[in-house]
Amino acid sequence: MDNIIPFLIGHHDSKRNAPIGRDLILSAHSANYDMLTFPITTSHFHSRVLSVLSAAFSDASTNLDESSSRNAAPVAIEPLSPADTQLTPDESLNSIIGTTSSWIDLGSTDPIIADISRQVLRLELAYAAFCGVTHVVIYGPRQNSSCDVAAYARAVLNGLDQGPYMQLYIWTNTHSDPANIKEQVGDLASFARREYVHAHPQSDDSGGAFERWQAWDTIRSICSYSTRLNLALSIAKSLPTPSVLSRWYSEPVRILTLDSSTFRKNAKGYPALPLEHQEYILQLMRLKTQPWLLICDATTLNLPRSQPGEKNESNFPSLNQAANMPSVEGDPHLQYVRHLQTKRSGMNAMDQFGAGYQDYLQAPLQPLTVNLESVTYEVFEKDPIKYEWYERAIARALHDWIEQGKPTSNPDGRVVVAVVGAGRGPLVSRALKAAEDTGIDIDVWALEKNPNAFVLLQRHNETRWNGGVSLVKSDMRTWLGPQTNQNLSTIRKTYNIDPDGAEQAGSPQARTNPEDQNLSASSILMPQNNRYKVDILISELLGSFADNELSPECLDGVQHLLNPVHGISIPASYTAHFAPVAAPKLHADISLSMVNVNPTAAEIPYVVMLDQVDFLSTSTSPSSPVPHTAPSPTKPKTFASLLSKSSRQSSASAASNGTNKPTATPSIPTIYTAWSFHHPNHSIRSPPTANAHNARHCKFSFPVSNPGNCHGLGGYFETVLYPGVELSTNPLTMEEKSAGMISWFPIFFPLKLPIFLPEGGVVDVSMWRQTDDRKVWYEWLVEAYVLQGSRRIKVGSSELHSSEKEACLM
Numbered sequence: 001m002d003n004i005i006p007f008l009i010g011h012h013d014s015k016r017n018a019p020i021g022r023d024l025i026l027s028a029h030s031a032n033y034d035m036l037t038f039p040i041t042t043s044h045f046h047s048r049v050l051s052v053l054s055a056a057f058s059d060a061s062t063n064l065d066e067s068s069s070r071n072a073a074p075v076a077i078e079p080l081s082p083a084d085t086q087l088t089p090d091e092s093l094n095s096i097i098g099t100t101s102s103w104i105d106l107g108s109t110d111p112i113i114a115d116i117s118r119q120v121l122r123l124e125l126a127y128a129a130f131c132g133v134t135h136v137v138i139y140g141p142r143q144n145s146s147c148d149v150a151a152y153a154r155a156v157l158n159g160l161d162q163g164p165y166m167q168l169y170i171w172t173n174t175h176s177d178p179a180n181i182k183e184q185v186g187d188l189a190s191f192a193r194r195e196y197v198h199a200h201p202q203s204d205d206s207g208g209a210f211e212r213w214q215a216w217d218t219i220r221s222i223c224s225y226s227t228r229l230n231l232a233l234s235i236a237k238s239l240p241t242p243s244v245l246s247r248w249y250s251e252p253v254r255i256l257t258l259d260s261s262t263f264r265k266n267a268k269g270y271p272a273l274p275l276e277h278q279e280y281i282l283q284l285m286r287l288k289t290q291p292w293l294l295i296c297d298a299t300t301l302n303l304p305r306s307q308p309g310e311k312n313e314s315n316f317p318s319l320n321q322a323a324n325m326p327s328v329e330g331d332p333h334l335q336y337v338r339h340l341q342t343k344r345s346g347m348n349a350m351d352q353f354g355a356g357y358q359d360y361l362q363a364p365l366q367p368l369t370v371n372l373e374s375v376t377y378e379v380f381e382k383d384p385i386k387y388e389w390y391e392r393a394i395a396r397a398l399h400d401w402i403e404q405g406k407p408t409s410n411p412d413g414r415v416v417v418a419v420v421g422a423g424r425g426p427l428v429s430r431a432l433k434a435a436e437d438t439g440i441d442i443d444v445w446a447l448e449k450n451p452n453a454f455v456l457l458q459r460h461n462e463t464r465w466n467g468g469v470s471l472v473k474s475d476m477r478t479w480l481g482p483q484t485n486q487n488l489s490t491i492r493k494t495y496n497i498d499p500d501g502a503e504q505a506g507s508p509q510a511r512t513n514p515e516d517q518n519l520s521a522s523s524i525l526m527p528q529n530n531r532y533k534v535d536i537l538i539s540e541l542l543g544s545f546a547d548n549e550l551s552p553e554c555l556d557g558v559q560h561l562l563n564p565v566h567g568i569s570i571p572a573s574y575t576a577h578f579a580p581v582a583a584p585k586l587h588a589d590i591s592l593s594m595v596n597v598n599p600t601a602a603e604i605p606y607v608v609m610l611d612q613v614d615f616l617s618t619s620t621s622p623s624s625p626v627p628h629t630a631p632s633p634t635k636p637k638t639f640a641s642l643l644s645k646s647s648r649q650s651s652a653s654a655a656s657n658g659t660n661k662p663t664a665t666p667s668i669p670t671i672y673t674a675w676s677f678h679h680p681n682h683s684i685r686s687p688p689t690a691n692a693h694n695a696r697h698c699k700f701s702f703p704v705s706n707p708g709n710c711h712g713l714g715g716y717f718e719t720v721l722y723p724g725v726e727l728s729t730n731p732l733t734m735e736e737k738s739a740g741m742i743s744w745f746p747i748f749f750p751l752k753l754p755i756f757l758p759e760g761g762v763v764d765v766s767m768w769r770q771t772d773d774r775k776v777w778y779e780w781l782v783e784a785y786v787l788q789g790s791r792r793i794k795v796g797s798s799e800l801h802s803s804e805k806e807a808c809l810m
């Protein structure tokens with residue numbers, strides 16, 4: 001069942017002059033609004049500030065000299081008086097969002113204007129906090145090249161101190177557009193003295209389409225990613241490019257504002273939104289913290305007409321008042337937005353599975369050193385795809401084994417199948433099912449080191465598998481292999497082989513002559529203590545970055561039990577993939593809270609359902625990746641999943657992996673393959689005495705077309721279970737290879753400090769898989785460059801991050 005939260009919609013009137021109080025709030029509620037905005041101060045206050053300003057500017061005795069006025073407040077605004085504000089501490093304030101004055105200019109380059117603006121902001125926020133207003137919208141920095149965004153941000157930082165429980169919302173447009181600039185009477189900006197305007201020219205609007213985002217980035221960086229600093233994002237008539245929308249998606253958008261001018265008239269003359277606006281809004285409304293919506297300047301709220309002498313202190317209107325309330329049918333804009341919420345699509349398997357887990361950082365599992373609980377296995381087993389694909393891979397391997405006439409390791413002719421790390425046994429059931437479906441006899445072994453899971457395996461063997469499975473409680477690396485009570489040399493050896501069939505080229509032990517097969521069997525099998533080899537070794541030891549749960553180390557330790565000529569490992573191989581990402585929420589979670597508990601929190605890879613994340617290296621068409629060193633990058637076979645905007649399934653799966661692309665021409669993320677592992681690995685001695693062969697290193701250059709902050713790396717994996725049967729969490733291939741798979745969330749390698757990536761530059765990412773033969777850990781480094789012709793100029797670098805202190809023990 002979908003758990004759909006209704007939209008919470010507020011009323012904003014930039015010229016609101018009705019008195020705040022129960023009547024206004026009742027009026028908003030009866031008009032079907034959930035909340036409303038209210039200016040913290042009155043027009044009286046505005047007039048008072050303007051008079052103080054004009055008096056100062058006209059009074060020659062006031063020292064307004066820049067050098068002295070920079071640090072002082074030569075023009076003082078007196079504290080608020082009752083005429084300056086209508087707010088009074090009251091329960092009804094729960095339903096209001098305070099708004100600070102739109103006529104101040106915190107980023108003014110005129111020091112007097114900036115200083116007065118700061119004073120106004122401080123007075124307003126302090127009084128709102130005193131009254132108990134917990135949500136306050138602050139108008140964003142001015143959209144002009146002379147705006148001093150750093151000064152604006154500094155004022156907001158002070159503002160955060162005014163109310164420790166207050167959430168602030170910076171109200172900004174998605175992109176710079178002259179159409180979004182509104183003139184207003186008494187704007188302090190218009191009083192800025194000429195000599196100061198353009199005194200600090202900005203670098204030619206360098207943010208381009210990202211200019212508004214860059215201003216926001218400056219503000220929240222100066223405010224140290226405060227979790228009390230949010231965005232009120234205005235959705236204007238013209239939407240910016242998909243890459244700009246995608247960037248805003250990754251930010252803490254808690255309020256969406258829709259001006260009446262954003263609506264167009266539909267065929268019947270009612271206000272409606274264009275399709276792309278609808279899609280973007282619906283995308284944002286699926287965020288874990290669903291934003292509130294504000295409908296701006298669409299209608300004026302009518303107050304109930306009280307009868308003379310009528311007074312009602314209760315929370316409900318009197319009958320008379322109710323009769324005079326504006327009709328709920330009232331605002332067609334509101335009706336439209338309420339209707340929009342019915343257009344939300346339902347949740348797919350991944351949405352349902354991951355609900356509540358979006359951007360929630362979890363320590364990766366370490367099933368090798370920690371014994372998993374039943375409930376964890378239960379979660380794995382809910383995957384509708386993974387086990388199905390394993391069954392398919394096992395069936396194909398069995399089929400091929402017989403078809404290719406390979407001798408079996410059990411001399412009785414059954415193909416020896418071992419599930420190592422069997423957990424509660426789902427892969428054992430799948431192996432039995434594959435054998436039944438292909439009609440091939442198998443000798444099944446299930447090995448598990450978790451003693452608790454082993455109890456269940458024993459129970460399943462009795463109740464589900466008719467005692468047909470041989471169970472072993474052991475670490476796979478110390479297992480001696482399948483064993484029989486019978487003397488191997490007395491067993492009549494039969495082989496699933498067509499005597500006339502061709503043998504595999506290059507298999508010296510494979511013979512067509514049954515006698516030869518007996519010989520080869522004994523030479524391959526080397527039976528000791530009646531032990532024999534495994535033909536098909538099945539495991540699922542993969543983590544979100546493929547090898548991070550030490551699958552290579554475990555399989556290396558057991559592969560000596562595999563039939564050395566024909567033995568098959570399912571999976572046959574796996575690869576790790578990664579991309580630099582902007583993830584401000586994850587950065588804030590780690591740097592503001594998790595490091596307080598664990599000082600190494602910023603150097604640990606996390607498993608996380610990436611949602612509010614933006615890929616920093618993208619292109620609109622499949623680009624040729626630029627590997628820095630040898631390993632080959634991912635070559636996606638299809639981009640259908642990323643290009644399909646109509647498929648609910650694809651957008652949801654993409655969302656879970658941080659690939660939300662809100663509009664028609666999505667950007668395709670650049671995701672490179674870090675490294676790969678193959679099993680069995682014939683180049684090692686098994687069991688190995690050292691682990692150096694499982695160390696890896698790679699370095700890639702990712703082109704960056706838009707400015708952004710890199711907060712870390714998103715990591716994924718792909719695996720070939722058996723040729724033609726693959727699983728993938730890589731956003732570029734997941735739809736094609738294993739659509740609907742839910743078992744693995746991506747991994748996130750954080751950076752302690754964000755690295756700013758200028759547009760048109762490149763970011764080099766180096767990664768290492770390190771080992772000292774006792775443990776395995778990762779290291780990562782990010783370096784940013786701008787390009788000048790063929791020269792690369794370094795503009796930023798992270799320190800070398802290492803998870804050695806939280807390494808995985810082998």
Ligand SMILES: C[S@@+](CC[C@H](N)C(=O)[O-])C[C@H]1O[C@@H](n2cnc3c(N)ncnc32)[C@H](O)[C@@H]1O
Nearest residue numbers: 367368380421422423448449450475476540554
């Ligand atoms: C990710 S779980 C998979 C369980 C099950 N095969 C499934 O697909 O639901 C990995 C299992 O391997 C087991 N395991 C990990 N390393 C092992 C080792 N070295 N020897 C034996 N079992 C191991 C863990 O205890 C765990 O039960």
